[in-house]
Amino acid sequence: MVRFCIFGAGQMGKRHARTLAQHPKATIHSVCDLLPHAADELAAQYGALAVHDSESALADPEVDAVVITTPASSHAQLVVAAARAGKAVFCEKPLAEDIPGARAAVEEVRRAGVPSFMGFMKRFEPGHLALIQAVKAGEVGDVQMVMLTNRDPKVTLLELSRETYKTAPYTLLRESTVHDFDLARALLDDEPVEVYVAASCLVEPELGELGEVDAALTTLKTAGGALCNINNIWHTTYGYDQRLEVHGAKGMLRAENRPETSLVRYTAAGALHDRLLSGPPDGSQFYFYKYAEAYPSEMNHFVESLEAGDPPMVSVEDGYRSQLLVEAAVESLKTNRPVQVAE
Ligand SMILES: NC(=O)c1ccc[n+]([C@@H]2O[C@H](COP(=O)([O-])OP(=O)(O)OC[C@H]3O[C@@H](n4cnc5c(N)ncnc54)[C@H](O)[C@@H]3O)[C@@H](O)[C@H]2O)c1
Missing domain, CATH: 3.30.360.10 (Dihydrodipicolinate Reductase; domain 2)
Known part of the structure; x- marks a missing residue:
């Protein structure tokens, strides 16, 4: 069972939550949004924990993987932090807002050796x-x-x-x-x-x-x-x-x-x-x-x-x-x- 934390409880966070909730091998462990009411509402819908800051969400050992559906300005930073915390990363496009951000994200994922996926659906x-x-x-x-x-x-x-x-x-x-x-x-x-x-x-x-x-x-x-x-x-x-x-x-x-x-x-x-x-x-x-x-x-x-432990078809490298x-x-x-x- 893969235990997920969803970052960003907006339209994409909700869309991906629906899929995770239906997957027999996935569970939504927590939802993190800077807007407390957004995190609370989506978390309540799936019986998950609501978290209002990314540090606490990533420090939770019961989270195996994160889904990043915040606006683009926070993607690179959250990918770096999630990889450092040893979590597998699903990130919505785009990976970053500039080359240094994208490079930092991809290098941290490589260094941590965590699986990653880019939302190029x-x-x-x-x-x-x-x-x-x-x-x-x-x-x-x-x-x-x-x-x-x-x-x-x-x-x-x-x-x-x-x-x-x-x-x-x-x-x-x-x-x-x-x-x-x-x-x-x-x-x-x-x-x-x-x-x-x-x-x-x-x-x-x-x-x-x-x-x-x-x-x-x-x-x-x-x-x-x-x-x-x-x-x-x-x-x-x-x-x-x-x-x-x-x-x-x-x-x-x-x-x-x-x-x-x-x-x-x-x-x-x-x-x-x-x-x-x-x-x-x-x-x-x-x-x-x-x-x-x-x-x-x-x-x-x-x-x-x-x-399965297989590399996903699209990764942060592609991002x-x-x-x-x-x-x-x-x-x-x-x-x-x-x-x-x-x-
Ligand atoms: N693949 C696609 O087809 C597709 C379609 C639409 C949007 N997107 C992408 O998905 C991402 C999210 O878009 P959206 O339309 O869902 O946005 P949205 O505005 O509906 O939701 C974003 C949520 O993230 C929260 N948030 C912002 N910064 C945060 C942070 N640092 N930590 C935690 N929560 C934070 C906001 O409070 C908000 O609830 C964007 O990168 C966008 O490009 C992809």
Whole structure:
């Protein structure tokens, strides 16, 4: 049985708590949130202890593993502290807000030798996973180009951008493109070494007033010359648009969007599929619908790898590699030139 402490009792803490509570080999031992009422409510729901400071939570010998679902500004620091305390670590993306933070986190996890997992759940969406496995099995031969489309139906991160635009600017790259960087790394045959970003504010003028962007085209290039193109925008009129395409020497593979239902309306004018799977019409928490299987699947994978003593499929090492790409992308956007990825 793996005994967990959940750090952060917000929307992601609640989502992961649901999965842990249903897993026969996991138990929620405690919930830690700086907001006492948030910790108390989630802990009470699962009969767990409520803790209001991270030191006490990590000092508890009955905690084997932590789930970090606090905002990004505290991730690196909590990963370091949890690894030092000998706990296995599940951390939501992104790993950090800068390279020194990401490096400190990954080095402490290596030194402590604790298992770790990064919450890059998009790898676990069934269509994405099948695509990754097909590429790894050599179905398209050498990978030449990867095209990733990641367009949200609605701007949800304006408030976060207001808080972080001075200390960690370009929320779009840090919170959204970071998922694509991880997918790109899972699909390309070798690591990207160069990043170029062109970005604009096209959707939400308030983001533009902060100096933020809400639309970006990012190009990655690997040492072997393979290319990846990522397009992000924070508002579509037609739902949550998530598509992956890999072109290789032997062919092409695509993971398409899924409609809400399989209904297709045929009329004299043509055929109309149902709307893209995006959740309720108000657009709230759209990712919980498209990625409904991916969230429990990533957490179940983590629990099972801990039980079996196997390394998880995605680790803090991957979080570090993706953070290097984020920081290169931010630098490219600031300087309007291709940037080499740091080591
Ligand atoms: N993988 C995904 O699809 C996905 C989706 C949304 C959010 N996220 C990530 O999950 C993380 C959390 O996002 P959220 O939407 O759940 O946020 P949230 O604001 O709903 O919840 C965060 C909680 O953390 C608490 N908190 C803040 N600092 C803390 C600390 N040092 N120790 C303990 N508790 C602390 C807050 O009080 C709050 O209750 C972010 O990193 C975000 O990028 C991932």
